[in-house]
Amino acid sequence: MSKPRGICKGRELFRTPILDFADWSHPLIVIADKINWESLEGHFDRLYKSGPGQPPLRVRLVLGLHLIKYLENLSDDAVVVKFTENPYYQHFCGNVYFEHALPCDPSSMTRWRKRINYKGFEQLLKETIDLAKRERLVKPSEFRRVYLDTTVQEKNIAFPTDSRLYFKGIQLLNAQAQKLGIKPKQSFKFTSKKLMVKYGNYKFAKQMKRAKSCLRKLKTAFGRLIRDIDRRMLSGNISDKNMGRLLTLCRRIFNQKRSDKNKIYSYHAPETKCIAKGKAHKRYEFGNKVSIASTAKSGWIVGVESFSENIYDGKTIADSLIQVQQVQGSYPHEALTDRGYRGYTGYFMGTHIYHQGQRRGISKSMRLWLRKRSKIEPLISHLKSDHRLGRNYLLGTEGDRVNSILAGIAFNLKKILRALAGYCRVFFILCFGTKNLVAINP
Numbered sequence: 001m002s003k004p005r006g007i008c009k010g011r012e013l014f015r016t017p018i019l020d021f022a023d024w025s026h027p028l029i030v031i032a033d034k035i036n037w038e039s040l041e042g043h044f045d046r047l048y049k050s051g052p053g054q055p056p057l058r059v060r061l062v063l064g065l066h067l068i069k070y071l072e073n074l075s076d077d078a079v080v081v082k083f084t085e086n087p088y089y090q091h092f093c094g095n096v097y098f099e100h101a102l103p104c105d106p107s108s109m110t111r112w113r114k115r116i117n118y119k120g121f122e123q124l125l126k127e128t129i130d131l132a133k134r135e136r137l138v139k140p141s142e143f144r145r146v147y148l149d150t151t152v153q154e155k156n157i158a159f160p161t162d163s164r165l166y167f168k169g170i171q172l173l174n175a176q177a178q179k180l181g182i183k184p185k186q187s188f189k190f191t192s193k194k195l196m197v198k199y200g201n202y203k204f205a206k207q208m209k210r211a212k213s214c215l216r217k218l219k220t221a222f223g224r225l226i227r228d229i230d231r232r233m234l235s236g237n238i239s240d241k242n243m244g245r246l247l248t249l250c251r252r253i254f255n256q257k258r259s260d261k262n263k264i265y266s267y268h269a270p271e272t273k274c275i276a277k278g279k280a281h282k283r284y285e286f287g288n289k290v291s292i293a294s295t296a297k298s299g300w301i302v303g304v305e306s307f308s309e310n311i312y313d314g315k316t317i318a319d320s321l322i323q324v325q326q327v328q329g330s331y332p333h334e335a336l337t338d339r340g341y342r343g344y345t346g347y348f349m350g351t352h353i354y355h356q357g358q359r360r361g362i363s364k365s366m367r368l369w370l371r372k373r374s375k376i377e378p379l380i381s382h383l384k385s386d387h388r389l390g391r392n393y394l395l396g397t398e399g400d401r402v403n404s405i406l407a408g409i410a411f412n413l414k415k416i417l418r419a420l421a422g423y424c425r426v427f428f429i430l431c432f433g434t435k436n437l438v439a440i441n442p
Contacts, residue, residue, distance in 0.1 A: 018091045018098055027417040028088040034131060037094070043123055047115055057104055062112045063124065064093030065103070070387050070410035071417075076106040113394070118306075118401040125405060126327045128412035129302060137419050138300055144333040145296040145369065146303075147376040148320055150313050150340065151384075153306065153404055154287040155272045156393045160265040163215055166222040167196050169250045172267060173225055176243050182236070184228045188221040195221070219254070226250050271397050273310040287392065290404045291316040292383070293324050294376055296336065296369060300415065301379070302328045304408035306401040313337075314344035321349050334366075336373050383407045386414075 022029060041059045048056045068089055069079040080102055083089050087098050132138045158164060170192045177184060195218045202211035230247060233239075249267055256263045265272045265286055275285050289310060293303030303324040307316060317335070325331045337344075337355045345353050354362065356370050384390035389407040392400055 015097045017096055018087045022087050022091065026088050027421045028092045030420045031131075031413075031416060032092045034135065036127060036130070040124065040127060044116060044120060047120075057108060057112070058094060060094040061103055062109065064089075065109060066113075066406060067124075067410065067413060068092065069109075070406045071413055073386055073388055075393075076109045080104065080106050080109075113402050114398070117398060118405060121402060121405045121409065122323070122326065125301075125304070125409050125412070128409055128416065129300065129327055132300060132412065132416060135416070135419070137416065138295065138298055142295045142297045142300070143302065143328045143330065146293050146324060146332045146335050147296050147373055148291065148293050148317065148335050148337045148341070149373075149376045149380065150289055150291050150316060151380050151389075152275045152277060152285040152287050153290045153389055153392050153400060154285055155266065155269050155400075156391050157266040157269055157272060157286060160286065163196060163199050163218060165253050165264075165267075166215075166218045167192050168267060169222055169253060170225055172246055173229055173250065176240075176246055177229055180238060180240055180243060182229060182232050182238065184225060184232070186224070186228070188225055191221055192218060222250070223254050226254060269395070271308055271400075273308075275310050288397075288400045289316070290389070290400075291320045292376065292380055292408070293320050293335075294379055296372070296375075299375060299379055301408040301411050304405045306404045308397045308400070313340040314342070317341065317344055317348060317353065321351055334369075336370055338373060379411070383411055387411055 019029070024030075037060050040063060044059045044063075065079055065083065068074070068082075069076065072079070072082075074082060083093070083103050084100055090098060093103070129138075133140070170188050174184070174187050174189060195214045199211055199214040199218070202208070202214060226247065229243075233243065246267070249264055249270060253264050263274070264270050265274065271288070272286050273288055275287065275289060276283060277285065279285075289307045291303070291305045291307070291313075292301065293305075294301050303320050305316065305319050305323050307319075317337075321331060321335065331350045334352050334354065337353065339355060339357050341353070341355045342357070345355060345358065347353075354366060354370060356373060358370075362370070380389075387407040387410040389404060392403045394400070394403045
């Protein structure tokens with residue numbers, strides 16, 4: 001196996017390059033030489049302007065850290081620490097020599113995600129597909145037929161109940177009022193805590209009348225605190241952006257009823273929606289809807305589109321197909337869906353839409369492909385369990401979109417790593433035999 005490119009010409013004294021002691025057949029070292037980093041750096045360098053101030057982090061370093069984070073299911077803090085321990089991570093991120101210092105502060109990754117945003121990471125998803133084409137891991141004919149399905153990306157919030165929302169609102173209002181120097185007539189801190197304990201005990205004992213009485217008292221205290229702080233801000237001519245936003249959320253939570261639409265389920269993530277997907281073990285999920293598009297034969301992800309509204313599955317087709325065209329370079333000839341897309345069949349943006357349950361106008365071969373549509377379900381399960389799609393920790397609607405597409409990028413990258421690991425095994429068996437074969441983890 002030839003030595004990978006990217007080695008520095010001038011070696012530093014008393015420092016050993018990573019490639020001098022690393023295993024060249026490791027998949028991360030092999031793939032680091034195959035990704036078109038120059039194209040990605042040219043695409044993202046325009047986000048920065050030359051001028052005074054601290055120079056920005058290297059594009060390859062930050063992109064590599066994000067890929068490793070979603071590939072290994074790590075947090076921002078964990079991936080930065082793991083970087084200092086793993087030479088393969090450092091080589092993948094563009095380091096020539098092994099470094100013991102942290103590459104950056106974990107908060108820098110948050111700022112980078114905001115700067116690159118969803119459209120920038122879409123370019124990275126396209127690069128994974130282009131890499132699979134260059135390595136001949138996928139045939140061009142496979143992009144003619146795709147599977148479409150939707151799932152729920154759950155937000156990192158507690159299960160929303162009225163009692164919890166009222167109690168949390170009282171805590172947040174008191175904390176923000178203390179910052180502004182506002183002293184309410186009554187804070188209800190001790191009262192709300194006592195009522196929460198009683199409410200939980202009564203619910204556990206199934207004494208529902210007493211539990212409802214505690215809930216009414218808690219809601220009354222919540223409403224009194226909202227009105228008291230509102231009056232004091234008007235009388236004192238105090239204006240604060242954060243307090244205004246918090247009071248608006250509290251009023252909506254106080255006034256909302258069970259049958260209302262567009263309810264608030266969380267203070268720090270008010271964009272969260274309640275979505276019912278018909279699961280027996282989980283009737284309602286709180287997050288946002290995500291549409292997944294994958295190739296029908298080999299399961300490469302060619303589209304991950306996130307939606308802020310809980311819309312009908314059929315209405316997600318247009319945005320999903322547009323993204324598929326941007327990623328793979330052309331619209332698919334056929335898109336196969338489940339029964340949740342009923343009402344959207346026939347030709348749509350040059351793509352023929354089929355759904356399970358159709359009886360007319362379907363050939364025998366297409367019926368066989370529709371039977372295999374459930375192949376996308378385990379793919380979604382891997383996205384959730386292995387690549388951080390199961391629970392989203394990023395803030396806001398943009399965080400929902402970025403988290404979902406990074407999960408798809410990591411899934412494609414893992415498929416490439418497994419394929420390269422298989423090639424490396426075959427190479428070593430042919431050269432050295434099975435006795436000297438070093439196990440390579442895909």
